[in-house]
Amino acid sequence: MAWTSYQYSLAVLMLVTGSINTISTKWADLMTSPGREGDTSRKFDHPFLQACGMFLGEMACLLTFKLVWFYKQRKGKHYDVGPQEFTPFVMLPPALCDMCGTSIMYVGLTLTYASSFQMLRGSVIIFTGLLSVAFLGRKLQVHHWLGMFLVLIGLVLVGVADIVFKEKDSKDLNNIITGDLLIIMAQIITAVQMVIEEKFLSKYKIPALQAVGWEGLFGFCVLSVLLVPFFYIHVGSLSTLPEHRLEDAIDGFIQLGNNKLLIVAFLGNMISIAFFNFSGISVTKEMSATTRMVLDSLRTLVIWCFSLAVGWEKFSGIAGFLQLLGFVILVSGTCVYNNAVCVPLYERYKQKRNSLVVYNSDEQKPILDHGSIQNAGSISYNSKDGRYPQI
Numbered sequence: 001m002a003w004t005s006y007q008y009s010l011a012v013l014m015l016v017t018g019s020i021n022t023i024s025t026k027w028a029d030l031m032t033s034p035g036r037e038g039d040t041s042r043k044f045d046h047p048f049l050q051a052c053g054m055f056l057g058e059m060a061c062l063l064t065f066k067l068v069w070f071y072k073q074r075k076g077k078h079y080d081v082g083p084q085e086f087t088p089f090v091m092l093p094p095a096l097c098d099m100c101g102t103s104i105m106y107v108g109l110t111l112t113y114a115s116s117f118q119m120l121r122g123s124v125i126i127f128t129g130l131l132s133v134a135f136l137g138r139k140l141q142v143h144h145w146l147g148m149f150l151v152l153i154g155l156v157l158v159g160v161a162d163i164v165f166k167e168k169d170s171k172d173l174n175n176i177i178t179g180d181l182l183i184i185m186a187q188i189i190t191a192v193q194m195v196i197e198e199k200f201l202s203k204y205k206i207p208a209l210q211a212v213g214w215e216g217l218f219g220f221c222v223l224s225v226l227l228v229p230f231f232y233i234h235v236g237s238l239s240t241l242p243e244h245r246l247e248d249a250i251d252g253f254i255q256l257g258n259n260k261l262l263i264v265a266f267l268g269n270m271i272s273i274a275f276f277n278f279s280g281i282s283v284t285k286e287m288s289a290t291t292r293m294v295l296d297s298l299r300t301l302v303i304w305c306f307s308l309a310v311g312w313e314k315f316s317g318i319a320g321f322l323q324l325l326g327f328v329i330l331v332s333g334t335c336v337y338n339n340a341v342c343v344p345l346y347e348r349y350k351q352k353r354n355s356l357v358v359y360n361s362d363e364q365k366p367i368l369d370h371g372s373i374q375n376a377g378s379i380s381y382n383s384k385d386g387r388y389p390q391i
Contacts, residue, residue, distance in 0.1 A: 007286050014279035014295050017272040019302040024268030025050055025106065026114040026312070033259035035251045036242045044262055045240045046252040047106035048223065048230060053266055054102060055220035057273035062213020064278060082205035088214050090200065095218035097193035103223070104186040111179030112162065113313055115304035115323070119158045120183045122300075122330045125151050125337050127191035135195055147337025150329055155184075157326030161319045208281040293338050297331045 003011070028050065032041040072079035109117045126148045132138040162176050197211075230247035241248045256262050283292045304327065307313045314320075 003287075007283075010279050010282050010286060011291070011295055013275060014283050014292070015298055015302065017276040017279060018296065018299040019306070020268055020272040021054075021276055022109075022114055022118055022299075022303050023306055024265045024272060026109060026117070026307075028262055028265035028269070029110045030312070031259060031262050031265065033255040033262055035255045035258075036248070042240055044252070044255055044259075045110060046247065046249070046255075047110055048103055048227060048247040049249050049252040050266065050269060051099070051103045051106050052220060052223050052227070053270040054273050055099070055216045055223060057270040058212050058216025058277060059220060060213075060216075060274040061209050061277050062217060064274075065207065065209040065213055068209075081207055081210070086204040086206060090204065091206075091211060091214035092218050093200075094193045094196050095215040096222065097189050097196065098215050099219040099223050101186040101189035101193065102219075104182050104189070108179040108182030108186065111175040112183070113176075114307050115300070115313060116158055116162050116180060117183055118300040118303045119323075119327060119330055120155060120180060121187060122151055122297075122334060123155050123184050124187040124190050124194075125334060127188050128194050129337070131191050131195045132198075136199060143336050143339060147333045147335075150333025150336060152333075154326045154328075154330030154333055157322050157329065161322035161326060164319075208284075209278065212277045212281070293334060297334055300327060300331075 028044050031044050033044060034041050069079055069081060105117070105121070129140055129144055129148050133140060159180055162180055163173065227247055227249045231245055231249070233246040234244050235246050236244050239245060241251060256266060280292055280296075283295065304313075304323075308315055315324075
């Protein structure tokens with residue numbers, strides 16, 4: 001069935017805002033601006049502050065949910081919000097996982113490439129599958145294991161391309177390895193978040209937009225409080241901030257004030273995550289979860305092409321081809337895991353098989369046997385209306 005214009009709009013919105021989210025975050029990491037020191041410009045190295053901005057964007061989903069509910073109530077229209085028999089604090093555990101995973105990913109993004117960041121996030125399929133077996137008692141099918149195996153091969157190719165063959169430019173090899181490992185580590189936490197949501201939250205039937213909003217609220221509140229002790233933690237050469245602090249929010253706001261483009265990138269991260277979550281939920285509702293997965297995979301391609309176009313990365317030699325091959329295998333593995341390949345092909349095979357004419361002993365009998373001819377002779381012409389009766 002062909003998509004409607006509304007469905008096309010949702011798909012484009014999800015693809016564009018999802019790409020902007022990663023691109024704007026990496027753009028902010030690469031920009032320089034004076035901070036506490038005054039005239040000295042340095043990179044905007046504030047992953048935890050950017051994570052706070054992302055949670056603010058997720059909080060907007062809760063505001064959107066409330067506005068839609070209020071509008072439907074005023075118009076007298078039904079809006080299915082579920083039983084609403086839950087305490088918002090059930091969203092605290094997944095919110096803490098989201099906070100830890102996002103913060104670690106943003107730290108990793110400052111150390112590695114934007115395209116590698118997006119591709120390595122595909123490893124969440126492996127960890128989610130394994131944890132669902134261990135804690136949810138789920139039995140994985142053959143296509144699940146095959147998809148996880150393909151994703152693993154794709155991750156290995158992307159990692160080898162980053163570490164062995166890619167031109168390092170200004171990036172240190174140790175930073176690239178550390179960044180890639182941090183991103184993969186964050187996917188373990190994200191997988192734990194997904195398992196918690198499925199095990200404990202599905203029974204409450206919480207609307208997705210409301211769930212994302214509560215996670216954003218809790219994540220923002222907790223991380224904002226943690227910014228205070230982060231200011232007093234010194235991590236040495238791992239940080240480029242004044243006195244090598246783990247995070248310095250005040251320095252971050254000073255840098256934002258000294259560079260208007262930094263504000264654009266920061267707001268781009270905040271606003272895009274809100275629209276990305278909204279459009280992603282809507283795509284799942286209007287089309288399917290598989291469509292959402294395919295669009296999310298295309299987002300990786302958009303980010304990679306943008307990085308090549310603006311010069312953040314170079315497609316050269318073995319590294320470029322390895323990364324391309326890894327991307328194709330990653331997308332293929334994701335499709336196989338989500339049943340976007342095996343089942344449709346099998347269904348098409350069954351339809352084609354059923355459409356073939358199979359002649360058996362019964363089907364080889366004459367169309368009209370002797371008894372049928374005798375019965376046909378009893379059909380009479382209806383002179384009242386000039387028609388033959390219905391058989």
